[in-house]
Amino acid sequence: MSVLLAPGAGTDRNHASLVSAAEAIMAATGESVERMDFPYRKAGRKIPDKAPVLVQAVRDEAALLEGPLILGGRSMGGRMCSMAVAEGLEARALILICYPLHPPGKPDALRVAHFNRITVPCLFVSGTRDAFGTPEELTAHTSAIVGPVTHVWIEGGDHSLRKRDGVVASAIVSWLGSLA
Numbered sequence: 001m002s003v004l005l006a007p008g009a010g011t012d013r014n015h016a017s018l019v020s021a022a023e024a025i026m027a028a029t030g031e032s033v034e035r036m037d038f039p040y041r042k043a044g045r046k047i048p049d050k051a052p053v054l055v056q057a058v059r060d061e062a063a064l065l066e067g068p069l070i071l072g073g074r075s076m077g078g079r080m081c082s083m084a085v086a087e088g089l090e091a092r093a094l095i096l097i098c099y100p101l102h103p104p105g106k107p108d109a110l111r112v113a114h115f116n117r118i119t120v121p122c123l124f125v126s127g128t129r130d131a132f133g134t135p136e137e138l139t140a141h142t143s144a145i146v147g148p149v150t151h152v153w154i155e156g157g158d159h160s161l162r163k164r165d166g167v168v169a170s171a172i173v174s175w176l177g178s179l180a
Contacts, residue, residue: 001092002065003033006058006077008098009048013037017074017097017165024169029176036061038077048076051083058084068092070176072123075100075132075159079111082122086114093121093179095172098159101133101141115144122149123175125168127157150175 003025005018013035022033038057040049048054058080062069071081072095079100085091102109122145128135135153142149152171154164161168 001031001068003070005035006073008075012041020165020169021172024173028173054080055084083114086117095123097125104131112141119146121147125152125171127154127161130159132159
């Protein structure tokens with residue numbers, strides 16, 4: 001098994017939450033964990049490319065890994081992984097940390113059109129005060145996912161989940177153990 005983790009829009013592969021998750025997964029499972037950067041970050045830009053470019057980057061990084069694949073990441077990175085899987089990229093499961101259901105203050109601008117094409121187990125780890133989607137909103141919309149969905153709520157956490165890296169990593173490791 002290999003795990004690929006992608007960063008949020010404003011960060012890179014070395015974001016503390018991705019490093020913490022990768023280290024915890026490797027320590028608990030002994031499996032390979034890779035963290036990726038998107039093309040705009042590699043080029044030194046701060047503004048993300050359009051979704052097709054980002055999804056292709058996930059596909060390209062995934063192609064470098066062996067064995068059953070688990071994809072995931074923070075915010076935009078997790079969203080791009082979920083879109084890649086919905087478009088046919090083979091994966092065993094998805095890990096979605098702080099999934100950006102909609103932009104803050106724009107609950108009608110949903111990012112869920114692909115949910116009904118996801119057939120793999122999904123872990124959603126989110127704060128209960130995330131401006132990108134409340135627990136009620138996320139629960140309602142993830143019901144469209146065909147595969148089994150698990151939610152882990154970090155009480156009081158916002159979209160950054162600052163100082164919660166250990167809790168997030170523990171939730172991921174526990175969930176991965178349940179997939180066996």
